[in-house]
Amino acid sequence: MAINRNVLTLDEFTIQELRNFPRATGELSTLLRDIGLAAKRVNVEVNKAGLVDILGDAGAVNVQGEDVKKLDVFANNQFIGVLQHGISCAGIASEELDDFVVFDDEVSNNSKYVVMFDPLDGSSNIDINVSIGTIFSVYRRVSEVGKPCTQEDFLQAGNRQVAAGYIIYGSSTMLVYATRRGVNGFTLDPSIGEFCLSHPDIKCPPSGKIYSLNHGNFYQYAPEVQQYIQACQKKDKNTGGPYTQRYIGSMVADVHRNLIKGGIFMYPATTDSKNGKLRLLYECNPFAFIAEVAGGKATDGTRRVLEITPTTLHQRTPFFIGSKDMMEELEGYLKQSQ
Numbered sequence: 001m002a003i004n005r006n007v008l009t010l011d012e013f014t015i016q017e018l019r020n021f022p023r024a025t026g027e028l029s030t031l032l033r034d035i036g037l038a039a040k041r042v043n044v045e046v047n048k049a050g051l052v053d054i055l056g057d058a059g060a061v062n063v064q065g066e067d068v069k070k071l072d073v074f075a076n077n078q079f080i081g082v083l084q085h086g087i088s089c090a091g092i093a094s095e096e097l098d099d100f101v102v103f104d105d106e107v108s109n110n111s112k113y114v115v116m117f118d119p120l121d122g123s124s125n126i127d128i129n130v131s132i133g134t135i136f137s138v139y140r141r142v143s144e145v146g147k148p149c150t151q152e153d154f155l156q157a158g159n160r161q162v163a164a165g166y167i168i169y170g171s172s173t174m175l176v177y178a179t180r181r182g183v184n185g186f187t188l189d190p191s192i193g194e195f196c197l198s199h200p201d202i203k204c205p206p207s208g209k210i211y212s213l214n215h216g217n218f219y220q221y222a223p224e225v226q227q228y229i230q231a232c233q234k235k236d237k238n239t240g241g242p243y244t245q246r247y248i249g250s251m252v253a254d255v256h257r258n259l260i261k262g263g264i265f266m267y268p269a270t271t272d273s274k275n276g277k278l279r280l281l282y283e284c285n286p287f288a289f290i291a292e293v294a295g296g297k298a299t300d301g302t303r304r305v306l307e308i309t310p311t312t313l314h315q316r317t318p319f320f321i322g323s324k325d326m327m328e329e330l331e332g333y334l335k336q337s338q
């Protein structure tokens, strides 16, 4: 008799992955389930943000010099909490914290992973009910297991990521994560309080018709970027278009849409910000890893983002990510300046 298999939950999926690797210790599966738990707790608050006094600035200013909203602080604490009390993580770095955090207890020091995250990206959109997200990145530590993790654990190139993912708190709440085996998306089913496999084996379409960037900065972009934007605007049905410009101003929402539908997202350098705005470690590297596993590409304009060796936790990088064919057309324009 056929067993009626319900849709796999995140927990069932990670355990199934574990069965495929008998030598695996289960630490990564446990870590991903911990992240899923924190995401569910954050989701509850995001969904009622307008109803309780959790909106508004917490009064503090984070390392980015931005007003910290209470939901940022809540989300940061939720992800730190599950990771610190889990069995898989030796320490974390967060967009909300100046420096990395060493958990420094016996179990944590014997853990083999470190995690970096932006707990609530796009938080300036909280008050206007636009989709926001959490972005995370998992590395195997390079420091000695059994001792506290060190800064070198957090300054690894993105191509050393073991896993990366994001949660999008939108019309539905989704958790998407990648390992080298593939990218899989899970949608939260509120009726059972579980993330359920809704988007197995996500692939980024090789091309698309959506281009995303802040047009308000147009005259601050390099000439070759302006030329690519104008080429996008001139596309018609004979040249793979017409293209649509879509930009929400919330990275997780913009990149997620283009990953699923095909498209290109750009946050180039500007005359005001020579390295752009987005952070390498916990915004660009995770999405670059996901995009490449899904068949897309991600560069800083000259090289793969995943090849950059970080020097500081909060460094920024110009960022271009999306469908392979669109990225290669962009690269043709960017090469004109090199």
Ligand code: P6P
Binding pocket: 121, 122, 123, 124, 214, 249, 250, 251, 252, 254, 277
């Ligand atoms: P701009 C949100 O503040 C964020 O960090 C990303 O989520 C988003 O893609 C970007 O900034 C938007 O920046 O300068 O276009 O408003």
